[in-house]
Amino acid sequence: MPSPLRNGDAPPPRLPSPAVGRHPHHFHSTVSEQKIRRLNALILLLRLAAFCFSLAAAIFMGTNTSRSPGSPSWLHFHPFRLVFAANAIMAAYSLFAMGFSISEILKGATLFPEPLQLWFDFAHDQVFSYLVLAAEAAGTVEARGLVGAHVCTAESAFCVQAYISVALGFAGFVFLALxxxxxxxxxxCYVITGSRFHL
Amino acid sequence: MPSPLRNGDAPPPRLPSPAVGRHPHHFHSTVSEQKIRRLNALILLLRLAAFCFSLAAAIFMGTNTSRSPGSPSWLHFHPFRLVFAANAIMAAYSLFAMGFSISEILKGATLFPEPLQLWFDFAHDQVFSYLVLAAEAAGTVEARGLVGAHVCTAESAFCVQAYISVALGFAGFVFLALxxxxxxxxxxCYVITGSRFHL
Known part of the structure; x- marks a missing residue:
């Protein structure tokens, strides 16, 4: 039975060799063009999902107010105000970021200078995902506290709407974190190779 | 072919000996050697800081219990239990991760296979930083709720200790996020270039 390795053939290296011989020029093939288009489309999709969930969460929380005189309103609970604000900020940011993504996909160039745009995107994604997570955790504790304070027995619709808003916010956080x-x-990729197109 | 360590290029004797020559197929210059040593030292420092803060936060929360019969205990508040658990997990993880870092700095090789180790580090850092942030946000809401429930007028030491624990946990989160x-x-860097040593 013939061996797959003939005499003199070195076994294939297990580790990929370091990037010796790779060219730091901005040359990019059709294959990496395709990868970049896919990456841009992926980011656009994730942001669209984050936008939908955070907008829904902000609307659910913002409309969670008086059905009858004397009923509780989200404005009376600080953590719920935080949930509303964080989701509204995330929705607004996601909308702008989608605009940037679409203009990049259509025009093939970023709106701001490239490094600025990349750092802007990453820093905002990361900071806003921390912000939204903290707001949702705070909202969860407040929503659980409502049960203990017997608010939910009298006003179950208020509690259910708050739960839904917090859950939608968590879903938005997942997409923003991705x-x-x-x-x-x-x-x-930009910092290491000097170009986003080096994939 | 120039040797990575030429005459006169030896690293200063006070620094731990680098991994030069252990991986002859990973040719890398003294400059990037130095960068990698700095990066490893930076990670070790950040983890040491995260460990100290999270251990202190867990101890402050875990000892926040009955001074007199009938006084409140952290065990009665779910968010405070979450703060304790999250900080204890972060402290244990940071301790292990510091061990990995030190063994890597001393031996010049990672404990697990390199890609596994890198992904292990990153995934745990990221997930635990989200976990700790959520726990601290929950703890903050609960601590504010204590003031509203007039627990703090009778037991101000309990509240102060809870505040300190939450604040220490936030500091630990910052270092873990970094x-x-x-x-x-x-x-x-590993995914793009196939080697951590390509800086």
């Missing part, structure tokens, strides 16, 4: 991962990878 | 940034950069 988007931060991808845009962080883009920044690292 | 550590996640650096280890994320290491992973991206």
């Amino acid at each position: 988007s931060a991962l991808v845009s962080g990878f883009r920044v690292a | 550590s996640a940034l650096v280890s994320g950069f290491r992973v991206a």
Whole structure:
């Protein structure tokens, strides 16, 4: 039975060799063009999902107010105000970021200078994902506290709407955190190779 | 072919000996050797800081219990239990991660296979930083709620100790998040160039 390794053939290296011989020029093939288009489309999708969830969460919280005189309103609970503000900020940011992404996909160039745009995207994704997570955790504790304070027995609709808003906010956080991962990878690629197109 | 360590290029004797010559197929210059040593030292420092703060936070929360019969204990508040658990987990993880870092600095090789180790570090840093942030946000809401429930007028020491624990946990989170940034950069460097040594 013939061996797959003939005499004199070195076994294939297990580790990929370091980037010796790679060219730091901005040359990029159709293959990496395609990868970049896919990466941009992925970021756009993640941001669209984050936008939808955070907008829904902000609307659910913002409309969670008096059905009858004397009923509780989200404005009376500081953590719920934080949930509303964080989700509104995330929705606004996601909308702008989607605009940037679409203009980049259509025009093939970033709106700001490239390094600025990459750092802007990554820093905002990361910071806003921390902000939203903290707000949702705070909202969860407040929503659990409502049960203990017997608010929910009298006003179950208020509690259910608050729960839904917090849950939607958590879903938005997941997509924003994934988007931060991808845009962080883009920044690292730029820092290491000097070009986003070196994939 | 120039040797990575030429005459007169030896590293200063006070620094731990680098991994030069252990991986002859990973040719890398003294400059990037130095950068890698700095990056490893930076990660070790960040983890040491995260360990100190999270251990202090866990101890402050875990000892926040009955001074007199009938006084409140942290065990009665779910968010405070979460703060304790999250900080204890972060302290244990940071201790292990410091061990990995020190063994890497001393031996010049990672404990696990390199890609596994890099992904392990980054994933744990990122996930635990989200966990700790959520726990601290929950703890903050609970601590503010104590003031509203007039627990703090009778038991001000309990409240002060809870505040200190939450604040220490936030400080630990900052260092763990910075550590996640650096280890994320290491992973991206490995994914893009096939070697951590290409800086």
